[in-house]
Amino acid sequence: GAVVSQHPSRVICKSGTSVKIECRSLDFQATTMFWYRQFPKQSLMLMATSNEGSKATYEQGVEKDKFLINHASLTLSTLTVTSAHPEDSSFYICSASTRGLGNRAYEQYFGPGTRLTVT
Amino acid sequence: AQSVTQPDIHITVSEGASLELRCNYSYGATPYLFWYVQSPGQGLQLLLKYFSGDTLVQGIKGFEAEFKRSQSSFNLRKPSVHWSDAAEYFCAVGGLTGNQFYFGTGTSLTVIP
Numbered sequence: 192g193a194v195v196s197q198h199p200s201r202v203i204c205k206s207g208t209s210v211k212i213e214c215r216s217l218d219f220q221a222t223t224m225f226w227y228r229q230f231p232k233q234s235l236m237l238m239a240t241s242n243e244g245s246k247a248t249y250e251q252g253v254e255k256d257k258f259l260i261n262h263a264s265l266t267l268s269t270l271t272v273t274s275a276h277p278e279d280s281s282f283y284i285c286s287a288s289t290r291g292l293g294n295r296a297y298e299q300y301f302g303p304g305t306r307l308t309v310t
Numbered sequence: 311a312q313s314v315t316q317p318d319i320h321i322t323v324s325e326g327a328s329l330e331l332r333c334n335y336s337y338g339a340t341p342y343l344f345w346y347v348q349s350p351g352q353g354l355q356l357l358l359k360y361f362s363g364d365t366l367v368q369g370i371k372g373f374e375a376e377f378k379r380s381q382s383s384f385n386l387r388k389p390s391v392h393w394s395d396a397a398e399y400f401c402a403v404g405g406l407t408g409n410q411f412y413f414g415t416g417t418s419l420t421v422i423p
Contacts, residue, residue, distance in 0.1 A: 298359070
């Protein structure tokens with residue numbers, strides 16, 4: 192259980208175009224989804240937190256007009272990188288959060304990541 | 311402020327040797343602690359978690375971790391490392407009141423034959 196998928200797993204796009212990445216919780220409803228960015232050999236950098244039906248909360252320094260997040264349902268969140276530039280090339284990982292069974296704490300389940308390359 | 315520290319950026323061990331990865335946390339409330347493993351180009355897989363109760367928790371792939379409140383630590387251990395354990399390991403702390411996690415910077419594990 193608690194599987195999160197991401198699509199696509201790998202995408203190459205030209206500079207100036209937009210790319211959409213989907214994150215789905217397959218067998219549970221996620222109260223919150225998170226989007227992370229990871230540079231090579233570094234930890235995860237939280238970009239934004241999104242709750243279903245409301246606007247995403249962006250971390251400081253993350254351009255909300257560039258990284259559009261839509262959380263249309265309890266099982267789907269999308270990240271759109273608009274007007275992509277080579278410096279946006281990175282590994283993007285989403286996670287879906289829900290309360291764990293038998294406890295009150297939240298647990299996060301991670302997608303497999305999306306490798307974005309902007310040429 | 312909440313934070314997680316993984317003091318070891320990179321560790322190399324021989325196959326069959328024991329392993330301990332260190333994790334220290336700072337958290338203002340009751341911490342919920344996690345260890346994740348990430349293989350190259352992959353997402354994060356949960357190894358184990360601690361919420362309450364027995365401070366020694368067992369996880370998948372033969373890993374265990376011990377919560378020591380007095381030391382604010384949650385170190386990950388494995389008695390005998392396999393070559394397939396080579397990966398990046400992340401410690402994280404979350405909580406009851408919010409669902410945001412705080413990640414450590416990760417420890418890269420290399421296993422030599």
